[in-house]
């Protein structure tokens with residue numbers, strides 16, 4: 001057993017399922033589920049479809065079923081009965097498509113700001129807009145029904161009348177550019193995405209950070225025709241998504257522990273759910289049983305438990321009413337959620353009994369976990385501003401951990417690790433980014449570092465960021481959550497549950513190991529993850545991992561020993577330290593007192609059409625989540641495209657770029673190493689001896705007119721060093737063939753074998769000043 005002291009981050013999933021309550025508790029104590037506005041009425045829906053669906057027969061009097069019969073050959077018999085049935089089927093279909101659009105974040109009967117900016121219709125608010133919405137929903141739903149395919153515009157037109165081609169064009173372009181369709185990692189999509197959508201090169205973009213937002217943005221930007229390089233400070237991709245492989249014991253017990261983002265909080269409309277479907281990853285629904293244990297190991301009486309939960313919810317409702325009244329009268333006043341709740345608790349004498357008090361504290365700890373901060377820091381007015389947008393559906397784990405997404409997203413991208421960005425200089429000529437002793441030049445930069453990193457001022461912006469932005473960075477909160485992941489020789493807690501809670505008598509430590517996640521069914525081994533939230537999360541970082549582990553083991557023994565269950569020592573344990581991690585300085589964002597949802601929007605604003613921002617803390621609707629990070633990456637890729645399209649400087653540059661020759665031999669004019677007839681280009685992303693290099697060997701051929709024949713191969717960097725230490729090309733060729741078994745090939749064959757390496761070398765060279 002040996003506790004690592006890994007500096008990683010905190011957990012997120014706030015789903016505590018009450019034993020007596022069906023369904024999951026929500027992220028921030030699921031108070032009210034998102035209220036969908038009235039669905040489109042069937043009549044309106046059918047009307048919308050009638051306008052839009054194709055009809056092959058000229059009709060003197062139009063009938064909705066004309067369109068439907070085109071879609072459904074079986075309708076010919078039982079004609080009359082089916083006709084009326086069809087109308088409602090159609091209406092239902094439109095309603096379902098609208099629901100799908102809502103789950104993805106579209107409003108029911110209006111355009112999003114993004115759609116308005118993209119000029120998807122010529123006039124806001126008329127019939128064209130209504131028709132556009134039906135078309136957009138239809139295309140969206142069609143792709144979502146089979147996310148393995150690349151949906152073409154022609155596919156979309158198959159079910160829409162041809163006179164609405166303009167609307168289809170508009171909706172299709174919007175959806176594809178903003179990453180609502182044809183995104184992800186299905187083979188058909190992935191292949192299409194690594195090639196630009198058109199032959200137009202659009203300029204260079206540096207993406208800072210290979211977390212979810214940076215990876216998603218980089219993929220989308222390449223697809224849009226940008227030359228992209230990703231600069232990442234760590235030596236791995238994923239940022240706050242990090243799955244640690246744990247192992248131990250004579251029997252080789254192993255498990256995958258998510259030390260950062262772990263739960264997909266709501267699967268409906270969630271882009272990570274789409275990726276899981278495309279990649280064939282099964283989803284494990286987090287089961288809604290969560291027993292709560294007292295310090296002496298006894299299970300809390302379910303009646304008392306639910307009474308306190310009801311009281312807790314009532315307190316929150318009272319705070320809601322108070323803030324409504326305050327908003328109407330004094331708009332700018334805010335206090336902490338903690339202060340308001342405590343005031344009401346005293347007035348209404350809630351949880352005065354010690355057991356009830358412990359239970360209430362448990363709920364408060366759960367809230368502090370959801371928000372990664374203390375109740376005393378949360379804005380009473382806006383702490384739950386994102387509730388209306390919450391993704392619906394089950395909360396799920398990905399067996400094997402979320403790094404499976406990261407690995408797939410990072411594949412083939414030009415990511416340069418170990419490049420900690422220190423400064424960004426920007427102006428009308430583009431940007432200069434200084435990282436790891438090198439300067440990179442590009443037209444634009446997308447900064448995806450965490451709000452914690454921005455707050456610390458790790459990156460110097462020259463000129464300084466606008467005051468409005470700096471103020472928002474200061475106002476918005478960035479909190480802390482930590483985890484202890486423990487791999488045991490066997491599952492002693494019982495495999496029937498995914499979560500159990502623990503109450504504590506000391507209110508100041510209520511967040512310490514208040515919730516345990518069992519990953520036995522998804523991680524591959526008997527893994528428990530204990531959460532540390534609120535004040536305890538801060539104190540936790542000052543403790544040694546050994547002490548932390550002792551404390552958590554004491555709690556586990558307190559719960560299970562009285563039941564006659566022996567608690568074994570863990571085979572391996574990891575304590576996270578997300579607050580001290582220099583690449584995040586905390587776990588995720590929250591709305592602090594004095595801040596509001598608008599601050600997320602301000603963080604998302606670009607500066608001078610040159611510096612762009614993505615990341616969970618730039619997403620007002622879905623902050624603090626993996627899907628929020630994902631969606632922000634897509635949003636900014638679309639934003640960068642919009643700016644590039646209207647920039648005359650970039651348009652001109654684009655033309656020049658298109659004329660540039662694509663010559664590998666140009667790269668070899670300045671090799672990283674040359675000896676004899678051998679020249680070598682190293683992989684600029686990696687520095688280890690096993691990384692691949694590109695080798696070129698020149699063969700003099702006097703019989704031919706040309707002076708040299710070049711052959712190429714892929715070879716490890718360590719092998720290059722061995723070759724260079726030999727005397728004479730003959731010996732080197734021998735070693736190459738005999739010892740390393742490297743096959744030299746001509747230029748044409750080289751491309752298939754080394755395409756991604758060549759692209760990376762080119763990117764690195766073109767970005768370096």
Ligand SMILES: Cc1cc2nc3c(=O)[nH]c(=O)nc-3n(C[C@H](O)[C@H](O)[C@H](O)COP(=O)(O)OP(=O)(O)OC[C@H]3O[C@@H](n4cnc5c(N)ncnc54)[C@H](O)[C@@H]3O)c2cc1C
Nearest residue numbers: 009010011012209211213233239240261262263421616626
């Ligand atoms: C403990 C914990 C638990 C969580 N649990 C959940 C959960 O269950 N469900 C959920 O949906 N979300 C959860 N989250 C939140 C989720 O993980 C994040 O919202 C999401 O991963 C953030 O992605 P991002 O791209 O915005 O930022 P990051 O992942 O932080 O990416 C930013 C990247 O920038 C790099 N970087 C930083 N500074 C520099 C620099 N100077 N130079 C170069 N590179 C730099 C970083 O190394 C990082 O790779 C959790 C987070 C934590 C910490």
